[in-house]
Amino acid sequence: MKVEEIERLLAEFYEGNTTESQEEALRDYFRTTEVPEHLLKDKEFFLSLYQAADRDVEVPAGLGDKLSLLIDEKAEEEQRFFRPNKSKRNWRWIGSIAATVLLLIGIGYGVDKLGNDVCPPTPQDTFSDPEEAYRVLQATLLEVSTNLNQGIAQVKETQVDMKKVNQEVKKEIQR
Template sequence: MMKIFEIEKLIADFYEGKTSVEQEKELKLFFETQDVPPHLMAEKRVFLEMFFDDNEIEIPPHLEQKLSNQIDSWAEKENRTKLHQSRRIKSWYFISGIAASVCLILGIALYRPDKQEKTVLTDTYTNPQDAYRETQKALLLVSNNLNKGMNQMEHAEKDVKKVNAIINKQLYQ
């Protein structure tokens, strides 16, 4: 015969889903055969009537067919919705394609190279020595800026190597 505190612990375990089938049978046997204390009468009703009712539930006739029909109708409705959405998306693609074509045609029609002014390239220096000096100045400016950029890249590369070394050290320790 189980003691009341053991039954109370089993009931708590049952509600937490921690009981085995054997323990649940013990609870059923306790509530069927023992004098149940007043504070456990509500539990007796729950265990004997709700959880361990041996009477089979009567299933209405054609319930399976009705459920199957309902599921089929839901699936059909979902398929119609997906079909409608795919048609809507295709129509938007079609409309946007037409709009893009119209924009392209308008752009081509409005841009007409024969209406634009033709620019004629001419020499800016009449003296070749002046042109040579100006070209040297421009190339020197480009060279200086490129060297500055390369120096910054070297410093950045050193910093990246330091960070990689720290990361590798931390990862492989």
């Protein structure tokens, strides 16, 4: 047999598309012929696969019964595992109804509040005497101005301190 034919049969074998006669041909080829180097791994695999099949393997007594029992147990476990849980399904249904009711209540509350707040309330005067309002406004503006000036002075002091620190750091770096 040609190497190309063996490679084609091996590809079909690995895909599971060979017949028994083709597998027999491969087994005979690997048993009787020297194979190219790139087929040595395939030869080793193929021969080890079929040597185990050629030997008589002693099967322990009752193994078939044990395997059948194990298969039946696993099938029952699988059925119990995949059986729908009715109580979970009921809770899910009840939870979805509760969520829907809460959502509708929230939407209704929001629409109600939105409808009541259509026009904002008008601001009320806090002073009845305009002279008094003017004096309070002057005092407030004076306090804001004073605090602003103090803040600006502190920022200027901080800037001077930062310049000194930067100069000292530059001196240390240059050393």
